[in-house]
Amino acid sequence: MPRTRIKICGLTRPQDVRAAVELGADAIGFVFYPPSPRAVSIDQAAELAALLPPFVTAVGLFVNPSREEVQAVLERVPLQLLQFHGDESEAACAGHGRPWIKAARMRPGVDLVEFSASYPRASGILVDTFVEGYGGGGKTFDWSLIPEGFGRPLVLSGGLDADNVAEAVRRLRPWAVDVSSGVESGKGIKDAARIAAFIDGVRQADG
Secondary structure, eight states: OOOOEEEEEOOOSHHHHHHHHHHTOSEEEEEOOTTSTTBOOHHHHHHHHTTOOTTOEEEEEESSOOHHHHHHHHHHSOOSEEEEOSSOOHHHHHTTSSOEEEEEEEOTTOOHHHHHHTOTTOSEEEEEEOOSSSSOTTOOOOGGGSOTTOOSOEEEOSSOOTTTHHHHHHHHOOSEEEESGGGEEETTEEOHHHHHHHHHHHHHHHO
16 A cells, blocks of 8 residues: 655744654645634744655645635745635636645535546545634544545544554555544644654555
C-alpha cells in the first residue's frame, strides 16, 4: 500500500509548525475562516508558512470566500493547495490558479460519487463530518458512507486522533488523513506528543 499522507490543520503558533514538520507531517493547514477559533490573519499565516521546508505543503482552508479574499491571501502567503469547506461551486474553487480540494460534509443521504462528479477539477475530495456551521466539530462520521472503490484521492477528516486513526487507515486506505482538534491541548494549540502519537498510528497502519 502507498504511504498515507498526513496533514495537520489549524496551526496558529510557530512552535507547533516546527513540531509538526519535525515529526513528519506532509502538509500544514492554515484556516482563513474568521469564525473559527483556529483562524489566522494573513500576516500570521505568512510568518508561519515561511517556516516550512521544501516538500511540506502549505494549505489554505476557506469557507465560501470571495475571489478577492482568496487573492489577498495568495498575494502574501505561498499556498500550494487550496481547501474549500463551504458551498462553493466548481468554478469558484477553480478560479485561483492553484490546485484545490473540496470538502464533502458527510451524513446519511450524501452520495459521495455524485458529489465528486460536481467537482471534476478537484485534486481530491476531503470527507468531513456534517455539523451545523462548518468544520467537523471533532466528531467522526459513519465511514460506511464512503463507497468502496471511490476512485479519486480521498482525504479522511472528522474526529480523527491517535486512538482511531490506525483503524481508519486500515479500513479505508485513504490517500491522506487530516487532523486538527485530535492533536490539540486547546483550540488552536497543538500538542507535540499528540501529533507524534497520531503520526505513529498512521505509520503503524501503513505497515
